[in-house]
Amino acid sequence: MEGSTQPQKGNSMMMIIGAIVVIAVVAVGIMMTRSGNNTEAENTPDNTATIDESVNQDMTVPAEGEQAGDEMEAVQIIEVEAGAFYYKPNEIRVKQGEKVRIVMTSVDMMHDFNIDELGVSIPVTESGNTATVEFVADQKGSFEYYCSVGQHRAQGQVGTLIVE
């Protein structure tokens, strides 16, 4: 009698342990699936809100920056028309330390732009084209700019850069 009942108890124990393992695996699987869905659903709106806030903060912060910092960043853009045989304007005024960008457009023939003392030059630019040069006006004074093509300089294609 006893010999036949012991194996039956062992089998039922195995059945129960097996059922618990199956339930545990299914439960873990469900939890992983739910948590995966939850993180995706929650992250999307959170990220959008964070980006919007940081953009707004960046837009409002620079107002209290020192003026010296703003001047260093700024570029003086000066448009110059080059023709036969002139520059327009023929006088440019900037402040010492300013970054200057000369934007020269040739309206006829071909012209260049040179300031020898400051090492500034725009190569020969044909009619209808625009060329630029950028430099820092790091020394005070009056500096002649001129066109080196042919006899243009002698014929009056000159101007004065004044650094104050």
Ligand SMILES: [Cu+2]
């Ligand atoms: Cu010229």
